[in-house]
Amino acid sequence: MKLIREPLDIDFFVDPRPLSAKEKKMISDFIKADKEKRKSNKPTKKGKFSPHRV
Numbered sequence: 001m002k003l004i005r006e007p008l009d010i011d012f013f014v015d016p017r018p019l020s021a022k023e024k025k026m027i028s029d030f031i032k033a034d035k036e037k038r039k040s041n042k043p044t045k046k047g048k049f050s051p052h053r054v
Helices: 021-041
Strands: none
Touching: none
16 A cells, blocks of 8 residues: 655645434445445355366
8 A cells, every 4th residue: 555645735634523323324324235245245165166186
């Protein structure tokens, strides 16, 4: 992962604010749906053939 250099003429300020209950629920639901989607798309190892040397 590369580091991003901050331009000299631009200042970045982050003003964190607390999330509302609605926003927390939206984020939580999104994460749950994404995990379920990833779990269902995970390939299984069944059906792969590995040749044996004799």
